[in-house]
Amino acid sequence: MQTIFETPKTIKENSRFSFCPGCDHGVAIKLVAQVLDELGLQENTILVASSGCSVNLYDYLELDCIEAPHGRACAVATGIKRAHKVQGKEKFVFTYQGDGDFASIGLGESLHSALRGENITAICINNTNFGMTGGQMGPTSVLGQITSTSPQGRNKETHGFPIKTAEHIALCDGTSFSARVALFDVKNILKAKNAIKKAFEYQKQGLGFSFVEILASCPTNWRLSPLESHNKIENELTKTYPLGIFKDIKND
Amino acid sequence: MLKGNIAIAKAALKCGCSCYFGYPITPQTEIGEYLSSEMQEKNLAFVCAESELAAINMALGAASSGAKVMVSSSSCAISLMQETLSYASSDEIPFVLINIMRAGPGQGYIFPSQADYNQSTIGGGNGDYRIITLSPSTVQECIDLTYRAFYLSQKYRNPAILLADGLLGQMAQGVILKENPYPEIDNSSWILNGAKNRPARKICSLEPNQEKLNSHIEKLFKKYKTIEEKEVLYEEYLCNDADIILTAFGTMGRYSKAICNYYRKNGVKMGLFRPITLYPFPNKRLNELSQKTKFFIDIEMNMGQMLKDVKLALAKDATCKFIKKPIGDWSGQEETIAEIDEILKEKYANNI
Amino acid sequence: MSYIVIDESKCKSCYLCINACPKKLIKAKEKPNNFGEYTAEFKDDKKECIACAKCALVCPDIAITKVVKE
The missing domain is CATH 3.40.50.970 (Thiamin diphosphate (ThDP)-binding fold, Pyr/PP domains)
Structure with missing residues (x-):
């Protein structure tokens, strides 16, 4: 008898995710929890949660946690990291944000944390819309995407272009690692886990800002089934948002 | 220095x-x-x-x-x-x-x-x-x-x-x-430093439960x-026997002290009440003072923001006038004194 | 015999596990639960489960709480 899988220890007992059926947030949280377990980080970690669908994260993870005002997670994480450092303690600090939080309202804080080489990790769930408020167009909505505020589809003339967050973060000299991953099949889920692990390890090694953008489904707001949503990511979204590692300080 | x-x-x-x-x-x-x-x-x-x-x-x-x-x-x-x-x-x-x-x-x-x-x-x-x-x-x-x-x-x-x-x-x-x-x-009971040998702590203002949110507030x-x-703090200057009390905070408090001194020299019993904590506002003490002294002049370098707190604190039969010190003007006291003279002239004419 | 454990109360019937199972051992239940949901069910009469844990990996609701290999 060998247990191949069990619920990660970092996930609170009797947690019940409040996400819509088939939402990839749950998979991403599970991966984060698994990596924290594997690296033995749970007792030394402080999580910065954000506004959006990920807002209840602290109810699912057995981690010390603070909620940041919308978009300010990387700034709050900076304060936490620095404050412990002056007390002579290295804490593991990461943010878990949506694309609206990280790349729209919080782009300033996000980019500057990367530019400072702030030794924190940011996980950004990119589901190409503002999910919690009912699927409005966000900075990550792709051209042609129909949302509740772009009923005719996003067009570049009126709404401009979507932001390729992982590529932008990779351009910052303080970034140690920047990758975009997806969760539409088992192979990619495992790749995503590896990327999260690498990002976390780079922080442990003090290499600077590490970042993973996770392309995630939003079946409810996309008006698709969970499976169709995954197909959309694989066949459509990856054209705008290619998967891969855009910066790895150890390979550059 | x-x-x-x-x-x-x-x-x-x-x-x-x-x-x-x-x-x-x-x-x-x-x-x-x-x-x-x-x-x-x-x-x-x-x-x-x-x-x-x-x-x-x-x-x-x-x-x-x-x-x-x-x-x-x-x-x-x-x-x-x-x-x-x-x-x-x-x-x-x-x-x-x-x-x-x-x-x-x-x-x-x-x-x-x-x-x-x-x-x-x-x-x-x-x-x-x-x-x-x-x-x-x-x-x-x-x-x-x-x-x-x-x-x-x-x-x-x-x-x-x-x-x-x-x-x-x-x-x-x-x-x-x-x-x-x-x-x-001691802040060891609430700070975030990793959930080691204790349950995880969360710091957040979000509270979807209506009852819990109400009780938190x-x-x-x-x-x-x-x-x-x-935690109320204030400074009283020559208020005990004052017929007129100036109210002012911050730099205007210091400025008003000099004005007090000027009027005292000229035989006017003027005092100064200077709130040091603006929140919590010293309304209780101000109310006590207004049981005896009935005339107040509030001086601020704004359009009268503390004025409403002063007025709320004063006894109902006390009067409060306002002198607006122009923004950025910390020079001589002559203009302020002239304004106070006008107010006092009116006060004594009407025997307030 | 390898097997998986499904916490029915956590299942939201997204059926991603059904699609992920290489042996097609997970199906939607025939009877709905109290919410009218036809949650996922593990049925392995022929003992085919290989404990690959793909189902647990894709489950967004940690409803598959355990995968055991024999």
């Missing part, structure tokens, strides 16, 4: 401030400039934030980790921080915010002003919350009240604002930089009530 800005910075370091987050804005930039070298030497956290939004949120994070944290800024930039003050009040995270006021509204200009009284005491953020607000009138008080701001913020787990103005920030006076007189507050206001009962 120290400039107000430098005095505040030195006092912060003396009482153990280990994290400073800032963004330049006149007339308080010297605070950050001074701390940048001092804190680097001492291996403390000094971050030039990319914006005031980032600075105040770095403070939120650092303070949640148990560090003594200070942010300094000025008026229009303090406006940018209001959201986080609201969060920190709900989260009960203590830090000290220095506001070296300049003129507004909007960009205004770098003239000294007292027009952030409302912003500070009523709050510019959303929801039911209060911010402890201390108002120094001299550079020495900048030091003493910086100590006190750190102490009160830690004691009550609430942000505290030191509300000075550009005049005080830029002015140099002889001071004594004594040691921090306040005890350390009730809890906050119970705390505010304690603050209002215990």
